Amino acid sequence: MHCPTCNEALSQYEPAAGLRAHHCEHGHGMWLDIAEYRRWLPTQAAHGASPLTEPISDISDHRAARACPVCTRIMQKYRVSSRFDYRLDRCNTCQGVWFDQGEWDALVALQQQGDLNTILSDAGQRDIQATISRERIDARDRERFGDTVFAELQRIRQWLANQPNAHELLAYLNRREH
Helix, strand or coil: CCCCCCCCCCCEEEEECHHHHHHCCCEEEEEHHHHHHHHHHHHHHHCCCCCCCCCCCCCCCCCCEEECCCCCCEEEEECCCCCCCCCCEEEEECEEEEEEECCHHHHHHCCCCCCHHCCCCCHHHHHHHHHHHHHHHHHHHHHHHHHHHHHHHHHHHHHHHHCCCCCHHHHHCCCCCC
16 A cells, blocks of 8 residues: 555554554655544544634645555545535545545544544535535625624514514515505
């Protein structure tokens, strides 16, 4: 197995207690077999949502397509979060994930090291894309209406969502008075 960046042989590595992986001695990243990750996962304590809101700066996310260190096929990119713009490389043939330098540490800082199965799933990727889309629309509407009006619209939307007759209320509001 060789590093997809420098082509040097990867060495055994333990990114977390009991989790076996292979990493590049030159610091380019690490290879994690999904079967090994799934074996390790039940040994981990439950984790909660992280308060981390600042971008993680030590990530060297490689944007170009990468070859799998095992089979040399092109790996697929998986976005990790809607809040932070970095992606993991996964080989669907070998069932492994390449973490660029700092990406595993970022998962740990975000308390998402136990969420890799979700991140790498189609449903997880759809959720991330839906969140990104909602955030873009909200940003556009906030700019269009201003902060105060946008906040009031959000409050009204939330209130309406909790009303059993929301459709009737919307129809009432949309009625034109003469």
